[in-house]
Structures are given as C-alpha cells and as structure tokens.
Amino acid sequence: xxxxxxxxxxxxxxxxxxxxxxxxxxxxxxxxxxxxxxxxxxxxxxxxxxxxxxxxxxxxxxxxxxxxxxxxxxxxxxxxxxxxxxxxxxxxxxxxxxxxxxxxxxxxxxxxxxxxxxxxxxxxxxxxxxxxxxxxxxxxxxxxxxxxxxxxxxxxxxxxxxxxxxxxxxxxxxxxxxxxxxxxxxxxxxxxxxxxxxxxxxxxxxxxxxxxxxxxxxxxxxxxxxxxxxxxxxxxxxxxxxxxxxxxxxxxxxxxxxxxxxxxxxxxxxxxxxxxxxxxxxxxxxxxxxxxxxxxxxxxxxxxxxxxxxxxxxxxxxxxxxxxxxxxxxxxxxxxxxxxxxxxxxxxxxxxxxxxxxxxxxxxxxxxxxxxxxxxxxxxxxxxxxxxxxxxxxxxxxxxxxxxxxxxxxxxxxxxxxxxxxxxxxxxxxxxxxxxxxxxxxxxxxxxxxxxxxxxxxxxxxxxxxxxxxxxxxxxxxxxxxxxxxxxxxxxxxxxxxxxxxxxxxxxxxxxxxxxxxxxxxxxxxxxxxxxxxxxxxxxxxxxxxxxxxxxxxxxxxxxxxxxxxxxxxxxxxxxxxxxxxxxxxxxxxxxxxxxxxxxxxxxxxxxxxxxxxxxxxxxxxxxxxxxxxxxxxxxxxxxxxxxxxxxxxxxxxxxxxxxxxxxxxxxxxxxxxxxxxxxxxxxxxxxxxxxxxxxxxxxxxxxxxxxxxxxxxxxxxxxxxxxxxxxxxxxxxxxxxxxxxxxxxxxxxxxxxxxxxxxxxxxxxxxxxxxxxxxxxxxxxx
Ligand code: MTE
Ligand code: HPA
Ligand code: MOS
Numbered sequence: 001x002x003x004x005x006x007x008x009x010x011x012x013x014x015x016x017x018x019x020x021x022x023x024x025x026x027x028x029x030x031x032x033x034x035x036x037x038x039x040x041x042x043x044x045x046x047x048x049x050x051x052x053x054x055x056x057x058x059x060x061x062x063x064x065x066x067x068x069x070x071x072x073x074x075x076x077x078x079x080x081x082x083x084x085x086x087x088x089x090x091x092x093x094x095x096x097x098x099x100x101x102x103x104x105x106x107x108x109x110x111x112x113x114x115x116x117x118x119x120x121x122x123x124x125x126x127x128x129x130x131x132x133x134x135x136x137x138x139x140x141x142x143x144x145x146x147x148x149x150x151x152x153x154x155x156x157x158x159x160x161x162x163x164x165x166x167x168x169x170x171x172x173x174x175x176x177x178x179x180x181x182x183x184x185x186x187x188x189x190x191x192x193x194x195x196x197x198x199x200x201x202x203x204x205x206x207x208x209x210x211x212x213x214x215x216x217x218x219x220x221x222x223x224x225x226x227x228x229x230x231x232x233x234x235x236x237x238x239x240x241x242x243x244x245x246x247x248x249x250x251x252x253x254x255x256x257x258x259x260x261x262x263x264x265x266x267x268x269x270x271x272x273x274x275x276x277x278x279x280x281x282x283x284x285x286x287x288x289x290x291x292x293x294x295x296x297x298x299x300x301x302x303x304x305x306x307x308x309x310x311x312x313x314x315x316x317x318x319x320x321x322x323x324x325x326x327x328x329x330x331x332x333x334x335x336x337x338x339x340x341x342x343x344x345x346x347x348x349x350x351x352x353x354x355x356x357x358x359x360x361x362x363x364x365x366x367x368x369x370x371x372x373x374x375x376x377x378x379x380x381x382x383x384x385x386x387x388x389x390x391x392x393x394x395x396x397x398x399x400x401x402x403x404x405x406x407x408x409x410x411x412x413x414x415x416x417x418x419x420x421x422x423x424x425x426x427x428x429x430x431x432x433x434x435x436x437x438x439x440x441x442x443x444x445x446x447x448x449x450x451x452x453x454x455x456x457x458x459x460x461x462x463x464x465x466x467x468x469x470x471x472x473x474x475x476x477x478x479x480x481x482x483x484x485x486x487x488x489x490x491x492x493x494x495x496x497x498x499x500x501x502x503x504x505x506x507x508x509x510x511x512x513x514x515x516x517x518x519x520x521x522x523x524x525x526x527x528x529x530x531x532x533x534x535x536x537x538x539x540x541x542x543x544x545x546x547x548x549x550x551x552x553x554x555x556x557x558x559x560x561x562x563x564x565x566x567x568x569x570x571x572x573x574x575x576x577x578x579x580x581x582x583x584x585x586x587x588x589x590x591x592x593x594x595x596x597x598x599x600x601x602x603x604x605x606x607x608x609x610x611x612x613x614x615x616x617x618x619x620x621x622x623x624x625x626x627x628x629x630x631x632x633x634x635x636x637x638x639x640x641x642x643x644x645x646x647x648x649x650x651x652x653x654x655x656x657x658x659x660x661x662x663x664x665x666x667x668x669x670x671x672x673x674x675x676x677x678x679x680x681x682x683x684x685x686x687x688x689x690x691x692x693x694x695x696x697x698x699x700x701x702x703x704x705x706x707x708x709x710x711x712x713x714x715x716x717x718x719x720x721x722x723x724x725x726x727x728x729x730x731x732x733x734x735x736x737x738x739x740x741x742x743x744x745x746x747x748x749x750x751x752x753x754x755x756x757x758x759x760x761x762x763x764x765x766x767x768x769x770x771x772x773x774x775x776x777x778x779x780x781x782x783x
Pocket of ligand 3: 222253254255257365366367368369537538539540730
C-alpha cells in the first residue's frame with residue numbers, strides 16, 4: 001500500500017516542527033497513539049456516574065399502521081425497569097427533524113401512525129442495559145396496531161406522487177430540442193443502492209441532569225449545536241440550559257449529522273423524568289433499524305450526442321428513496337442535481353429531482369451527500385455513449401470536459417456558477433501517464449481475447465466536487481484559543497473529530513500562526529458552552545471553516561504579543577514561555593475568539609441558481625478489475641488515485657482520507673446491499689433484512705487492491721482557503737465509480753463491447769451474472 005514517506009518513525013511523540021513549519025507536513029493524527037493503544041475515550045468509555053440508568057427503544061413492529069393500543073404496564077413490570085414512557089410523556093416538543101418538522105422522537109399514542117418498521121414507539125429505562133433491552137423487546141406484543149399497506153420503494157412512492165419535499169428542477173438551454181436534433185439519441189434506466197454508514201461506534205448519548213432544569217449531554221454527534229437545540233425543545237427549556245460535549249466519534253460519515261438527535265432527545269427526556277443520569281447506547285441491529293443512510297437512487301435518462309460523443313442534450317429524472325421524513329433529503333437532492341455535471345460541460349440539460357416518501361428509515365447524509373449519486377449518473381451515461389460509438393470511454397470523457405475550446409460559455413455549470421479553477425485536464429493527463437492507462441487498455445484487450453471465463457475491465461473516472469454547504473448560511477465557524485501562563489495553548493473550535501484528523505489540522509494551523517511546535521498546542525472537546533451556534537462538521541468543510549476561525553483567533557493573539565514586544569522592546573527576544581509570562585504580568589489578554597464566514601456565496605433555492613460553492617475539488621482514478629463470468633465474482637486488481645487536496649495541510653491525513661473514501665465507495669457500489677422484506681402482506685413486510693454485519697457486507701482489508709497507488713495532486717487552491725488547502729473528506733468518494741465502470745467494461749467484453757450491460761449498483765455477483773446474461777442475449781441497457 002502507498003504510504004507517505006514523511007510519516008515519522010516514532011509515532012509516539014508529535015514531531016517538534018517549529019523551524020520546519022507545522023503546516024503542510026505529514027504529522028500523525030493527534031490521537032494516533034490513543035487510538036492504537038485503546039486509550040482514546042469514546043462516549044461509552046467515559047466513567048459512569050453513580051446511579052446511571054440505561055435506556056432502550058421499543059420499536060414499531062409494522063412498516064405502516066395505526067396504533068390501536070399501547071400496553072406499557074406489561075413492560076413496566078419487567079425486571080429492573082425503572083421507567084417506561086411514550087410520546088405524550090415528552091415535556092416539550094415530540095420532534096427531532098433538522099429542517100422540516102416531520103420527525104417525531106416517538107411515534108405517538110393510540111390513533112398515531114406508525115411510519116416504518118423500527119420506528120421508536122416507547123422508551124424503557126432500567127438499571128442495566130440488558131434489562132432495558134429485554135423489556136423493550138416486548139414491543140412486538142405491546143404495540144397493538146392496525147396494518148396499512150406500506151410503500152417501500154422509490155418507484156412506488158413516485159408513482160403515488162408521495163414526496164418528503166417538493167420536486168426540484170434544474171435546467172439550462174433546450175434539452176428536449178437538443179436531444180431531438182442530435183445525430184444520436186438513446187434512453188436508459190438504472191438504479192444505485194443506498195449505503196449504511198457503519199460507523200464503528202454506534203449511536204450513543206449520555207444525559208446527566210444539572211441544576212435548575214439544566215442538562216449536560218455527552219453525545220457522539222457531528223452537530224453538537226443542533227443536539228443542544230433539539231434537546232432543549234424536547235425538554236421545553238432554553239438552549240442555555242443544555243450543554244453538549246463531544247470529544248470524538250468513532251466515525252460519523254454523515255450518519256451523525258442529524259440522526260444523533262433521536263438518541264440525544266430520548267436520553268435527555270429519560271434523565272429529566274428519572275432525575276438520574278441515563279445512557280442510551282443502541283445495539284448495532286437497532287441502529288440499522290432506527291436510523292437512515294445514503295439514499296438509493298433510480299434514474300431515467302434521455303440523451304442526445306454527436307459522433308465524437310459530445311453530449312448535446314440530456315434530460316434525467318432522479319428519484320431518491322427518502323424514507324418516512326424529510327431529514328436532509330432536500331439538500332441531498334440539491335447536491336445530486338448540482339453534481340450531475342461532474343467535470344463536464346452540458347449545454348442543454350434538464351434535471352428533475354424527486355425525494356420519494358416511503359415507509360422506511362429516513363435517509364440522511366452520507367459522505368458525498370448526494371454528490372456521488374449525481375455524478376455517477378453522468379458517468380454511466382458517458383460510458384454508454386462511448387460503447388454505442390465504439391470509442392474509448394476516456395476519449396468521450398475528455399471531449400466533454402469543461403473549458404475546452406477557449407473557455408467562456410463552456411465553463412458555466414447548469415446552476416450558474418463559473419468553473420474558475422478547472423484542473424481536470426492536466427490532472428487526468430498526469431494520471432493517464434502514471435497509471436500506464438493506454439498500455440494497460442491494450443494488455444486487457446489482449447488478455448480478454450484469449451480468456452473465455454475471466455474477463456478484465458478498466459476505467460478512468462474524473463471528479464469535480466463543490467466545496468461549501470449548499471445552504472449558504474451554514475458556512476460559518478468559530479474558535480477560541482487560550483494561551484496559559486506556562487506557554488501551552490488550548491484550542492477549542494466548533495468542529496467535531498470523527499477520525500478525519502480535524503483537530504490535528506486545526507492545531508497545526510494554530511501552532512503555525514503562533515510559531516510554535518505542534519506539541520505546545522492541544523485541542524479540547526467540542527462543547528456548546530465554548531463556541532456557540534456551530535454548523536455540523538459536514539460538507540467536508542471542517543478544516544476550511546474551523547481552521548480559518550482558529551487562525552483568526554491565533555492571529556489576534558500574535559498581533560497582541562507583537563504589539564507588546566514593540567511597546568516593551570526589552571522583551572522582544574524572550575523565548576515563548578518568558579514572553580507569555582511577561583505579557584500576562586503586563587495584563588495582555590492571552591485568549592481570543594475567532595470567527596470565519598466563507599465569502600462570496602449566494603444561492604437561490606427557488607431557481608437553483610447562484611454560487612453555492614467557494615471552490616471545486618478535483619481528482620481522478622483508474623480502476624482495474626477481473627470478473628469471473630461463471631460466478632459473477634470479481635477482484636479489484638489495481639487502483640491508481642490522483643486527488644486534489646490543494647496545498648495539503650497534512651498529506652498523511654489526506655492520503656488516509658482518499659484511500660478510505662475510495663474503499664468506502666467501492667463497498668457502496670459493489671457489495672453493500674440493503675434488502676427490505678417486500679410488501680407481501682406477511683408480518684415481515686418492510687423489515688430491513690440486512691441489519692447486521694452477518695448479512696450486510698462492508699469492505700475489509702482483504703478487498704484493498706494488491707496495487708493501490710494514491711497520490712495527491714499538488715496545486716495550491718486559487719481560492720483564499722486555509723493555507724491554500726482543499727477540503728478532502730468527501731470528494732474522493734466519487735473515485736470508485738471507476739471500479740463499477742471497470743466491472744461494466746469487463747462484463748461488456750463478453751459481448752465484444754457491442755452491448756451496453758444493464759448493470760445496476762451494487763454490482764454483487766448476482767447483479768453481475770444478470771448483466772452477463774443480458775449481454776449474451778443482446779439485451780442492452782440503453783435503447
Ligand atoms: N473520516 C473518518 N475517519 N471518519 C468519518 O466519519 N466522515 C466523512 C469525512 N471523512 C468521516 C471521515 C464525512 S461524511 C465528512 S463530511 C468529513 O469527513 C467531515 O470532516 P471534515 O469536514 O473535517 O473533512
Ligand atoms: N453537506 C452536508 N450537510 C449539509 C449540506 C451539505 O452540502 N447542506 C446542508 N447540510
Ligand atoms: Mo458529511 S455526509 O457532509 O457528514
């Protein structure tokens with residue numbers, strides 16, 4: 001595997017790097033030693049206070065129905081049970097939706113509608129977690145409900161006109177006219193599945209009552225401020241009565257952007273009612289059954305192109321399975337619409353987005369936030385264009401890149417933002433050379449010509465990903481920097497640490513600003529009582545926003561100390577500790593806040609026009625696979641990734657993000673399959689059958705390709721970002737689209753590359769076998 005050479009040998013000590021500069025170096029993750037030695041404390045590891053009680057959730061046994069009776073007395077009589085409550089016992093609002101108020105914490109009482117199988121209906125609080133779970137498992141007996149027919153698929157809900165937010169349309173030019181007039185035209189339909197975040201640390205909250213109706217909550221969340229507000233509403237108290245803290249998460253991947261809220265609110269209400277500390281740590285199966293995940297999408301496309309494969313007109317309908325409530329499905333769909341262009345100039349385009357309301361878990365943020373679902377559509381279409389013309393897909397992609405033939409008009413996205421920073425062409429050229437694309441393409445053709453059973457496939461896919469929250473006001477952040485009188489520095493910012501290395505990067509920025517070695521700077525837990533009104537750590541903006549805010553705070557301190565040195569020149573040459581000491585004695589304020597708001601953003605939600613993104617991140621990947629055409633199985637043989645992290649703040653962390661995103665997205669597109677029991681009238685209708693690792697397969701170390709070459713494309717961000725770096729968390733999730741298309745390439749080899757394989761994602765062995773049969777029978781995906 002590709003590892004950065006600069007990674008220090010002694011991972012135990014953070015490298016003292018004042019002279020060499022701490023920004024831009026491959027320094028270890030701030031918690032690396034704690035992670036590998038098992039001493040990094042996650043929420044469940046915090047010492048429990050005496051008298052701590054444990055909560056468990058009683059779940060809906062139906063995908064759709066009306067509650068007729070809730071017989072909670074039977075549950076209350078179970079051993080160890082201290083309290084049982086339902087929706088009516090919530091002192092404040094029974095609501096935990098992030099944007100639209102359509103997300104009850106608990107389903108309700110007799111007469112209320114059950115919206116999905118797994119929806120929390122009641123809460124058990126018991127002396128031990130086991131006792132709470134055993135009592136909660138009575139749900140199938142005590143929740144008596146009249147079944148209603150469930151809608152489980154996006155297609156059915158779309159046909160019924162059921163949506164969680166109004167349909168969206170993004171159009172430019174005359175798509176229908178351009179398609180009709182184009183020399184070539186085809187229609188196609190394909191689907192891409194959802195994906196479970198599978199954070200290693202499941203959802204958890206620990207609520208401790210504080211004086212005068214106050215509450216302290218430790219919560220594994222990407223969004224402490226939103227947890228604070230939703231808990232305050234649920235308790236019927238003001239936000240200043242609730243304090244939320246998160247030192248780190250064992251992964252979030254979007255699954256803890258909004259959906260940590262239900263667990264936070266339940267723990268808080270339980271603690272309020274019992275007056276005791278209450279912990280809610282859900283089992284993995286319950287986590288699967290209660291929370292949503294990446295939206296699966298269905299696509300219907302109509303496209304017109306010329307002889308070189310240039311897209312002249314495209315019309316596409318995207319239908320997402322949003323689940324039972326809005327959650328973040330609106331912004332996810334917006335990002336999908338705004339990434340259908342990926343790296344390509346589409347002169348005439350009409351994109352329609354429908355967020356279908358179904359009786360399933362409410363789908364939510366997942367790394368890429370709709371961007372991957374938007375970009376994969378155009379990549380599949382270009383792949384089909386190339387196959388239909390008998391051209392290499394790379395040539396077709398290049399013919400469609402933004403900005404060819406003199407820029408100007410060819411640089412405007414369908415949503416009206418100009419692509420000013422385009423580096424796709426040189427980046428792809430570098431990857432084509434470094435990966436040996438052309439020679440390998442020939443070698444694969446030669447191999448396939450003599451190999452009847454095993455077929456190889458190759459694909460190169462570029463990416464462009466818009467950086468900023470696509471809701472403009474969220475692009476703000478705050479930080480506090482304290483210099484203590486011994487010269488040590490404590491940073492607190494509004495971002496959360498989920499393994500991505502945000503605290504390391506922010507500490508690097510502060511150390512750089514103050515001219516200190518990194519060891520002098522420490523980040524403390526994210527805490528709503530320190531920095532207020534923070535945005536979720538999401539949209540990959542953690543370091544961009546909080547790095548700038550912390551830089552501003554540190555800069556204020558440096559300027560104060562510089563002024564002090566200028567006024568009292570006898571101190572100008574003192575070492576740091578002595579300088580700080582003298583400044584303290586002279587009553588210089590040694591702590592500061594800092595604030596940052598991304599400049600230049602504007603967005604019209606009605607017209608879907610504006611400048612939603614501060615800049616774009618770019619990248620490209622070449623994936624090679626081998627497919628066994630008898631079993632449908634495949635192996636990933638090699639992946640070459642070239643990713644744009646701007647002037648990376650920390651190349652080791654960024655390479656980790658790129659590799660991790662590639663493998664995570666590879667899992668999404670090739671093996672992670674969600675299966676709900678069909679609406680066949682059986683008692684299992686609507687049950688998510690794949691609710692544990694026994695049935696839901698995520699990639700493991702064995703799935704990493706034997707040749708895995710990951711490099712960063714070193715080019716400073718032309719936008720004034722933190723040290724000219726670029727956000728890196730989500731964009732590389734688009735890189736493994738190349739793995740799916742490499743499988744498609746191998747499958748199409750069976751038909752001499754003349755038939756477009758109808759291959760949906762995930763490309764499981766079953767899906768691949770189906771596509772192989774279709775190719776052999778001449779049934780094309782596009783007509
Ligand atoms: N990396 C790790 N190790 N764990 C995570 O949960 N989440 C991803 C990405 N990388 C995640 C991760 C997602 S969905 C986002 S939006 C970003 O990290 C958030 O962090 P950042 O903004 O600091 O990059
Ligand atoms: N990403 C993540 N979360 C968000 C976004 C986004 O683009 N917009 C609103 N919430
Ligand atoms: Mo990431 S999906 O924006 O939390």
